[in-house]
Amino acid sequence: MSKLQTLTIAVALTFGVFIALACQTGLVNSEETLKSSKTEKVEPTPEKVKNTENITIAAGGDMMMGSPFPNASRMPPNDGKDLLKPVAPIFQKADIGFGNLEGPLADGGVSPKCGRGRPNCFAFRMPTRYANYLKEAGFDIMSVANNHAGDFGARGRITTRQTLDRLGIKHAGSDKGRYSTAYLDVKGKKVAFVAFATNSISLNVNNLAEARRAVRQADQKADIVVVSFHGGAEGLKAIRTPKRTEIFFGERRGNLPLFSKAVVDAGADLVLGHGPHVLRGMEVYKDRLIAYSLGNFATYGWFNLRGPKGESLVLEVEIDSEGKFVKGKIHPFVLKARGILTPDKTNSAINTIRRLSLLDFPKTAPKVDADGIITPQ
Numbered sequence: 001m002s003k004l005q006t007l008t009i010a011v012a013l014t015f016g017v018f019i020a021l022a023c024q025t026g027l028v029n030s031e032e033t034l035k036s037s038k039t040e041k042v043e044p045t046p047e048k049v050k051n052t053e054n055i056t057i058a059a060g061g062d063m064m065m066g067s068p069f070p071n072a073s074r075m076p077p078n079d080g081k082d083l084l085k086p087v088a089p090i091f092q093k094a095d096i097g098f099g100n101l102e103g104p105l106a107d108g109g110v111s112p113k114c115g116r117g118r119p120n121c122f123a124f125r126m127p128t129r130y131a132n133y134l135k136e137a138g139f140d141i142m143s144v145a146n147n148h149a150g151d152f153g154a155r156g157r158i159t160t161r162q163t164l165d166r167l168g169i170k171h172a173g174s175d176k177g178r179y180s181t182a183y184l185d186v187k188g189k190k191v192a193f194v195a196f197a198t199n200s201i202s203l204n205v206n207n208l209a210e211a212r213r214a215v216r217q218a219d220q221k222a223d224i225v226v227v228s229f230h231g232g233a234e235g236l237k238a239i240r241t242p243k244r245t246e247i248f249f250g251e252r253r254g255n256l257p258l259f260s261k262a263v264v265d266a267g268a269d270l271v272l273g274h275g276p277h278v279l280r281g282m283e284v285y286k287d288r289l290i291a292y293s294l295g296n297f298a299t300y301g302w303f304n305l306r307g308p309k310g311e312s313l314v315l316e317v318e319i320d321s322e323g324k325f326v327k328g329k330i331h332p333f334v335l336k337a338r339g340i341l342t343p344d345k346t347n348s349a350i351n352t353i354r355r356l357s358l359l360d361f362p363k364t365a366p367k368v369d370a371d372g373i374i375t376p377q
């Protein structure tokens with residue numbers, strides 16, 4: 001190798017190293033620029049940008065799996081072990097399984113509702129062992145804000161919480177303070193459930209200021225906020241969702257469209273309604289799904305399940321990482337005999353939801369196709 005060749009190689013090597021170094025520095029710099037521009041922006045929390053996976057929620061309406069009170073004549077077959085079997089695969093598959101527990105889990109106690117000499121009084125309590133069925137079927141969170149959760153007083157509310165806590169099932173709505181909101185960790189995200197009813201113990205659908213406050217508070221702590229409400233009139237005359245305050249048995253049962261929009265404005269990403277014991281329509285507001293009534297679901301023995309009251313469903317909802325409604329699916333069921341959940345091949349619940357959504361929310365109803373697939377319009 002000549003001196004000239006050696007020199008050329010040396011120059012080339014130095015130059016190469018220089019370029020490589022320059023490139024590396026450039027890379028580091030651009031990364032730093034990216035990082036600093038991210039921190040300068042008003043990104044709320046780093047977790048919010050971390051995971052963009054969608055979340056699925058399976059939801060059922062009113063659940064009262066069997067009550068030995070006022071007497072044991074209407075307990076379910078096989079001690080209730082089979083009640084949730086037909087729906088279990090749907091709840092197990094979803095990221096979150098939700099339902100409204102229409103009555104306390106309690107093995108005894110006194111019902112303040114039913115004094116002596118009132119044998120036909122509507123008060124229920126489910127055996128605490130029945131909570132295992134919820135766990136096995138894939139339920140993660142129960143609403144305990146409704147007009148039967150207090151049927152066995154404060155003691156019944158305590159045993160309900162204790163029973164669910166023991167099984168690792170969250171609950172929302174046991175009162176308006178400490179137990180109003182439950183938080184779940186799902187796919188690296190915090191999901192809040194805030195539960196409302198029409199009584200004075202839980203957060204109340206009629207108090208919009210309180211509702212906004214509770215939802216905002218949950219929204220600060222969580223990435224996704226789901227609102228559950230138990231409201232509206234009940235029965236065959238209550239299938240339409242009126243845009244005014246409903247009164248039933250002298251009780252204000254909420255202006256539910258107004259309430260639902262108020263909570264979405266305050267940060268709610270999904271609103272799940274129940275209480276009328278019949279299905280009601282759905283609408284999409286600000287890219288968020290509002291389901292006004294999920295109807296009767298896994299209610300055994302003590303309810304009238306004729307006609308529309310026996311139409312049941314599991315609502316499966318997929319929301320994106322910001323809480324926007326992506327798509328949904330109605331799994332249609334019918335409650336046979338005294339309350340046996342049975343898949344419904346006639347798709348009755350699908351047709352009802354489509355019909356009522358278009359009737360009550362002609363401009364904002366989601367699209368519901370023949371297979372029960374729900375999409376934003």
Ligand SMILES: [Zn+2]
Binds near residue numbers: 062146147148
């Ligand atoms: Zn109810």
